[in-house]
Amino acid sequence: xxxxxxxxxxxxxxxxxxxxxxxxxxxxxxxxxxxxxxxxxxxxxxxxxxxxxxxxxxxxxxxxxxxxxxxxxxxxxxxxxxxxxxxxxxxxxxxxxxxxxxxxxxxxxxxx
Amino acid sequence: xxxxxxxxxxxxxxxxxxxxxxxxxxxxxxxxxxxxxxxxxxxxxxxxxxxxxxxxxxxxxxxxxxxxxxxxxxxxxxxxxxxxxxxxxxxxxxxxxxxxxxxxxxxxxxxxxxxx
Numbered sequence: 001x002x003x004x005x006x007x008x009x010x011x012x013x014x015x016x017x018x019x020x021x022x023x024x025x026x027x028x029x030x031x032x033x034x035x036x037x038x039x040x041x042x043x044x045x046x047x048x049x050x051x052x053x054x055x056x057x058x059x060x061x062x063x064x065x066x067x068x069x070x071x072x073x074x075x076x077x078x079x080x081x082x083x084x085x086x087x088x089x090x091x092x093x094x095x096x097x098x099x100x101x102x103x104x105x106x107x108x109x110x111x112x
Numbered sequence: 113x114x115x116x117x118x119x120x121x122x123x124x125x126x127x128x129x130x131x132x133x134x135x136x137x138x139x140x141x142x143x144x145x146x147x148x149x150x151x152x153x154x155x156x157x158x159x160x161x162x163x164x165x166x167x168x169x170x171x172x173x174x175x176x177x178x179x180x181x182x183x184x185x186x187x188x189x190x191x192x193x194x195x196x197x198x199x200x201x202x203x204x205x206x207x208x209x210x211x212x213x214x215x216x217x218x219x220x221x222x223x224x225x226x227x228x
Contacts, residue, residue, distance in 0.1 A: 043203050043219025044155070088155065104154040
């Protein structure tokens, strides 16, 4: 079993929909949780970063961490075709010597 | 800043040939990472450097892979000899300070390697 599980998709939704992307993990020592966005044929770029549990909001994006369930989510409101990309979760903690452990990425397609 | 620069962007080579991938990190960044990305295995950390010194190369798949960072502005990843299973996109990333893993990693555009 991988340390970080993420459904590869693709996830296809109509423009304007609320999107929910998720990752589960097994290592309870993870404390730092990140979402990277990767457009086709580009490198990943950091989208959101949260520490420990709770929510963090940035514009149309909300990152949520539930450490008790070992589950993190990224919500995208009012989704746009420009949000079409692969979204990778990544996490780290003292156990991993703070090295990022990556999910496989979920391919998201927003249909106009 | 131009961001992380990688070259070449595409490389097609034949099995057994030597391949050298190059990376110029963002000026002033202390950490440099080499990743490999495939559909099957996702994004894998191969090796990372701090202040030009290799810190952890446990992700390097085998002795055919080697990486160097002769100065703060240049790093290479070499595969010799190359094999078809090395075909992947290789990314270089850099970040600013120790909590390098907690700090933003800035990725280059990647080198798409195809070994025939």
